[in-house]
Amino acid sequence: MASADPARPGFQLPLLLLAGFRTLIDDLHAELARQGHPELRPLHGFVLQAVGMDGTTATELGQRLGISKQAAGKTVDRLVEVGYLERVDDPRDARRRLVRVTPRGADGLRRSAEIFDTLRRQWAERLGAERVDAIEDDLRAMASTNWFRLDMPGWFGG
Amino acid sequence: MASADPARPGFQLPLLLLAGFRTLIDDLHAELARQGHPELRPLHGFVLQAVGMDGTTATELGQRLGISKQAAGKTVDRLVEVGYLERVDDPRDARRRLVRVTPRGADGLRRSAEIFDTLRRQWAERLGAERVDAIEDDLRAMASTNWFRLDMPGWFGG
DNA sequence: TACGATAGTCAACGTGGTTGACGAAATAGT
DNA sequence: ACTATTTCGTCAACCACGTTGACTATCGTA
Numbered sequence: 001m002a003s004a005d006p007a008r009p010g011f012q013l014p015l016l017l018l019a020g021f022r023t024l025i026d027d028l029h030a031e032l033a034r035q036g037h038p039e040l041r042p043l044h045g046f047v048l049q050a051v052g053m054d055g056t057t058a059t060e061l062g063q064r065l066g067i068s069k070q071a072a073g074k075t076v077d078r079l080v081e082v083g084y085l086e087r088v089d090d091p092r093d094a095r096r097r098l099v100r101v102t103p104r105g106a107d108g109l110r111r112s113a114e115i116f117d118t119l120r121r122q123w124a125e126r127l128g129a130e131r132v133d134a135i136e137d138d139l140r141a142m143a144s145t146n147w148f149r150l151d152m153p154g155w156f157g158g
Numbered sequence: 159m160a161s162a163d164p165a166r167p168g169f170q171l172p173l174l175l176l177a178g179f180r181t182l183i184d185d186l187h188a189e190l191a192r193q194g195h196p197e198l199r200p201l202h203g204f205v206l207q208a209v210g211m212d213g214t215t216a217t218e219l220g221q222r223l224g225i226s227k228q229a230a231g232k233t234v235d236r237l238v239e240v241g242y243l244e245r246v247d248d249p250r251d252a253r254r255r256l257v258r259v260t261p262r263g264a265d266g267l268r269r270s271a272e273i274f275d276t277l278r279r280q281w282a283e284r285l286g287a288e289r290v291d292a293i294e295d296d297l298r299a300m301a302s303t304n305w306f307r308l309d310m311p312g313w314f315g316g
Numbered sequence: 317t318a319c320g321a322t323a324g325t326c327a328a329c330g331t332g333g334t335t336g337a338c339g340a341a342a343t344a345g346t
Numbered sequence: 347a348c349t350a351t352t353t354c355g356t357c358a359a360c361c362a363c364g365t366t367g368a369c370t371a372t373c374g375t376a
Contacts, residue, residue, distance in 0.1 A: 008291065010274030011207070013281070014182040016294050019301035021175040022313075026302070028172075041316040043332085049169075059354060071333055073355070078331080095341045095354040116168030123171070127296050133166065135293055136174050138285050143177035144184070153311035154333040155180075157362050158199035201363085217323060229364055231324070236362080253323040253372045312364040315332050 017139075024119055031115045037108045039082045043152065047075055048084060048101060048109050055100040057090075067151045084108060175297075182277055189273045195266045197240045201310065205233055206242060206259060206267050213258040215248075225309045242266060 004010060025042045032040055050056075050064045062072035076099050079085040084105035090096040101109065124132045162168060183200045190198055208214075208222045220230035234257050237243040242263035248254035259267065282290045 004275035004279065008278070008294070009271065010276070010278035011271060013278050013290070013294060014179050014186075014274070016297035016301060017175050017179040017182070020297045021172050021179060023301045024172040024175070041331095042314045043316065057354075058356095067332090068334065069355075070335085070357090074332070093342070093354085097355070113167065113169060116172070117162035118168070120166070120168035120171050121162065123300055126300065131292065131296055132171070134289065135296060136166070136171060138289055138293060139174035139178045142281055142284065143174060143181045151333070152314045153331080153363075156200045156310045156314075157333085157364095158201065199362090215323070216325095225363090226365065227324075228326090228366085232363070251323085251373070255324070309364070311332075311362075315364085316330085 024116070027119055028112060028115050032108065032111060035111050035115075037111065040084070040108055043075070044079055044084065045108070045112050047079060048105055048112075051085065051099055051101055051105075053101060053106065053109075055098050057096050058099060061099060065151065067154070071151075079105070182274070185277055186270060186273050189276075190266065190269060193269050193273075195269065198242070198266055201233070202237055202242065203266070203270050205237060206263055206270075209243065209257055209259055209263075211259060211264065211267075213256050215254050216257060219257060223309070225312075229309075237263070 028045070029040060029042065032038075047061070047065070050061055056064070058073040058076055059069040061076065062069040065072060076085055076087070080087060084102060086100050086102050087097045088100060090098050120132065186203070187198060187200065190196075205219070205223070208219055214222070216231040216234055217227040219234065220227040223230060234243055234245070238245060242260060244258050244260050245255045246258060248256050278290065
């Protein structure tokens with residue numbers, strides 16, 4: 001086993017990645033709350049994104065998110081309660097219940113994209129655009145390709 | 159509002175940071191399982207680290223982790239069940255119950271540190287050492303200073 | 317000694333995850 | 347056309363982790 005740089009212990013890298021993620025998400029939701037979306041939780045933004053403007057079903061949503069259809073259904077229920085999603089019957093298949101983003105959900109989605117763009121620009125101002133590009137490229141090279149799994153609570157906890 | 163580069167939408171940065179974090183943690187736990195610690199969950203490693211070799215109490219652990227003393231106590235209970243922590247009475251203060259890392263816990267902690275060092279070295283081989291250093295430095299500059307909060311499930315979910 | 321602060325636990329609850337079982341509806345096969 | 351299988355959604359039970367509130371036991375101090 002080769003020796004590691006004592007000034008750069010390996011355990012700091014994941015902590016810093018998490019800290020960066022968390023900082024961005026916290027900043028996003030602080031701004032979203034300011035813009036009229038205080039109910040949105042970090043998880044919800046990802047779910048809205050996964051539903052997309054075309055809509056989907058609970059089962060397909062579960063597959064996209066890497067969680068069970070039951071878990072996806074529960075999360076949809078919560079987002080229906082707070083007015084970001086709606087369920088409508090599929091006229092061509094009575095088994096399916098289409099999940100669609102409401103106008104309010106679309107507004108949250110649009111604002112999220114804008115805020116993320118703004119935050120990335122702030123990072124580029126502080127660090128330099130090429131540094132931010134490099135972080136993204138490096139992470140793309142290292143991270144698993146199927147990283148769009150949003151079973152965060154269950155994954156982390158267990 | 160300045161326009162953003164369409165090829166670099168802002169929402170990808172947090173996703174990539176999360177993907178990098180998750181990749182490291184998944185690799186860590188795959189290797190930990192191989193080395194005899196299959197029960198350890200991502201959360202547990204952080205808790206063990208927070209307990210440290212000196213031991214602590216549930217209340218203090220909660221403060222370090224940014225969660226309530228009750229939540230900290232529950233997590234300690236689980237880690238006691240699987241043999242990574244132990245509780246001993248404090249002879250100087252009958253109210254306190256010291257939480258200590260068991261030999262098995264210390265083994266997991268030591269192996270985790272080694273595996274993280276190895277993973278960081280692998281990143282350095284793929285990306286170049288200066289790139290990994292730069293990622294760490296950049297994230298240190300951007301991330302909130304008080305990033306050692308491990309209320310991940312509650313934070314992300316709600 | 318009496319009182320306030322502290323440590324730990326119990327109970328109830330919310331959120332998100334899981335698996336298993338089930339009815340209803342679409343699809344495939346004979 | 348009538349079964350048989352697959353698929354979608356939901357219900358129920360359970361686990362993990364977080365919260366707050368209430369309570370006991372103990373310590374430290376006025």
